[in-house]
Amino acid sequence: MQIDKGFKTSVLAPKAAEVEILVGDDVFKLLTEERFLSKWDVLSANCTWGTVFQSREFVSTWYRVYQHAYLPILIKAEKEDKLEGLLTMAVACSDSQRQNLDKLKGRIVGAGQFDAEYQTWLAEATNGEKFIKDALEKISSLFPLCNIVLRYLPPDVPLDWISTDNRWRKKAVIQAYRRPLMEMxxxxxxxxxxxxxxxxxxxxxxxxxxxxxxxxxxxxxxxxxxxxxxxxxxxxxxxxxxxxxxxxxxxxxxxxxxxxxxxxxxxxxxxxxxxxxxxxxxxxxxxxxxxxxxxxxxxxxxxxxxxxxxxxxxxxxxxxxxxxDVFDLTPGGDSYKERLATGHDYVYELVIANSQVFNLKRKLRKTIQEQLIKAGKRPMSVELSLKKKLYLLKGRLKDIKQHKVSAILDLVSKEKLKFYRLDLTSSLLESPLQVHKDNLSDLLNYEQRGSLQTRWEFLEEAMHRFEVGEHCYSWSEQGQLLGCAWVGAADQEAQRVHLSQLPEGVALVQGIYCHPAAYDRLLSFLAAVVKEALGEPNAPAIVISVKDAALCKVIEASGIKSLS
CATH class of the missing domain: 3.40.630.30 (Gcn5-related N-acetyltransferase (GNAT))
Incomplete structure (x- = not known):
């Protein structure tokens, strides 16, 4: 066939998908369009690595519930009325901060934040890498001072672009986490x-x-x-x-x-x-x-x-x-999950650091965690231990700030376990106070007031006492824990202070806490505890063990003498 050389032809390149970023009210408006939601459903079904946490039902629900705490961010790629890529993100910010997004600092996270176990983008396999690079470019342009965190990416998500694209290789920090699974x-x-x-x-x-x-x-x-x-x-x-x-x-x-x-x-x-x-x-x-x-x-x-x-x-x-198909036990390295797992795979945390300082911090964190794993240690446990030590140190420093150092040293030096016996026939048993037995809500009302014990230590001790069979009697008013005491059979501690003359099976009231504002009603509270504890089996008598020097003074001022 002869071609007319005087006629020039050109082949048009396929039209690229249009990538668009929407923020705030524009996102909520889009979520009312049934046509878009239908396209979302189709893309979600076709994306091999997507999870339920990227479904329109989950994302739109989370956006609505947390609309006052998080600004929704949605990046979509559409071509010829087909949705080819979708990334749903959010950033925590106040109403005033939403007026200047280019000055906003913080972390942009996957929609769902900690409520979404997996955070990723949706796309078909042929478009997975191009879309996420375009989407990250859009976010970084609109939020230049924010870092981007996706936790966790599912196993099949395309990640080769992180190592092959020089721009993103410098910004990205990716870390693998072992995931335990119970496969049906x-x-x-x-x-x-x-x-x-x-x-x-x-x-x-x-x-x-x-x-x-x-x-x-x-x-x-x-x-x-x-x-x-x-x-x-x-x-x-x-x-x-x-x-x-x-x-x-x-x-x-x-x-x-x-x-x-x-x-x-x-x-x-x-x-x-x-x-x-x-x-x-x-x-x-x-x-x-x-x-x-x-x-x-x-x-x-x-x-x-x-x-x-x-x-x-x-x-x-x-x-x-x-x-x-699968019960996902989720990453974390918890021993009980490992006992239940039939197999494992790996998921990933991806950080795009627009700040060099944040980039270095995340790389250092990754290196430390990898070394801990090689040493046979669980990174989460080590991190938790450090957090707890810092928390307790902060609590002690707070005490020193609020009180004179000499007063605290005096309090600590005088802390000695003392025992008191309450007469069950005492008129104190007419106490009008209402106490609750084994009430977890009351214990959550604890404040570190009048005690050196932090809230973390208080709840940790409470959980241990429950687990060994003790019972808690608590007294709260207006959302504040005013009194707490624990009842259990007399133990070796009581025997060491020569309380063998008391009836066998004596009930020991211990671990007593009283808010300073309720010192004047301490005995009424203890009497109410005694009254309630009478229903306990094998409790013909009540002995109170007290370590707090201030509480000892209150008790002894009422004429009750120490047995130790």
Whole structure:
């Protein structure tokens, strides 16, 4: 065929996808467009590495619940009315800070922040690298002083661009984390359910009464138990990590209720005689159940019965029955997760540092953590230990600031354990104060007032006392813990101070705390504790052990003499 050389032709290059960044109200407006949401669903289904945390249901719900605390950021790539890439992010900032985004400093995080276990972008495999580079370029241009953090990236996400692109190689810090998984199709899984340890603990729990494992599927039931779950969660988190997530962020409960209504939560409880012993509130989607939302077990039966461990294995059985592919135990290196895992893979934390200082800090952090792992140490445990030491040091310095050094030294030097016996026939037993038994909410009201014990230490000790079988009697008013005392059978400590003349099985009231504002009602509180403790088995007499010098003075001023 002859071609007319006088006619020039040109081949048009395929039109590139248009990458656009939206912020704030523009994001919320976009989320009302059904056409866009439908395209989001299609992209999410086609993205091989996406998770439920990138679904429009999860992201839009989180954006709405946290709209006053976080500014939503959405980057999308569209071509010929098709959504080819999507990255949903957010940055914590006040209303005033939203007026000058180019001056905003902080961290831009994946939508969901700590409520989203995995944070990544959505794209088809052929466009995964190009889109994320374009998206990061858009964010860095609009927020030049902010660093970008994605925690965690799933295993299959494309990451070669970090090493091949010089611009991003200099800015990026990527770190791998080992992830434990309970795979429902793994041939070794049935062995977990036949373990002697599991069967023994399960039989112990059955002896307590009517044992019931249950999946919660009705919003009314979930709503009715949620507050109790959050109190147990904050108590355990406060004792272990000095965190109070639900108290510090009331939006978290609202989020869980909203996600439940979106059918994104998998909620199960383990009860005995209708008392919740353990509960897991997990996020569910795409054939996976991800541990994260709430994971609690009561401290009252922890040591002997291990309700948390039993509940995990019963949940594994339930997930296998439901046809779930994987129970994601999530990264962290916790020993109980390793006991339950049938396999592992790796997820990644990606940091894009627009600050050289932040870049160096993250690289140093990565190096230290890698060295700790090589040395056989768990980085999270080492980090937690350091945080605790700094926290306690800060608490001690605060005491020194508020009081004279000499007064504190005097208080410490005079702290000696003393024992007092309360006459159960005393008129003090007419105390009008109302005390609560084993009330975790009361204990969360503790303040470091009139005591050298920090809140972290107080909750940690409380959890240990519950686990060894002691009972707590507490007194709160207007959200403030005024008094706390622990009751248990007299132990070796009492025997060492020659209290053998008391009746066998004497109840020992110990670990007493009293807020300075309630010193004038200390004896009334102790009398109320005695009155309530009379219902305890084998408690014909009450002995009070007190270490706090100030409390000893109050007690002795009433005419009660020390036995030691």
């Amino acid at each position: 199709g793994h041939p070794d899984l049935p062995k977990f359910f036949r373990k002697t340890e599991f069967r023994n603990k399960l039989n112990r729990l059955k002896k307590l009464g009517d044992l019931k494992f249950e999946r919660i599927t009705h919003i009314g039931v979930f709503s009715s138990i949620l507050q109790g779950l959050t109190i147990q969660y904050d108590f355990r988190q406060g004792a272990m990590f000095n965190k109070n997530q639900f108290r510090d962020s009331p939006e978290k409960s609202e989020l869980l209720l909203a996600l439940f209504e979106q059918n994104l939560l998998h909620v199960t409880t383990l009860k005995v005689n209708e008392e919740i012993l353990a509960c897991i509130v997990a996020v569910s989607g795409r054939g996976w159940v991800h541990l994260g939302g709430i994971n609690i077990h009561t401290p009252f039966y922890a040591n002997y019965y291990s309700p948390g461990f039993v509940h995990f294995l019963m949940l594994g059985q339930q997930l296998a029955h439901e046809g779930i």
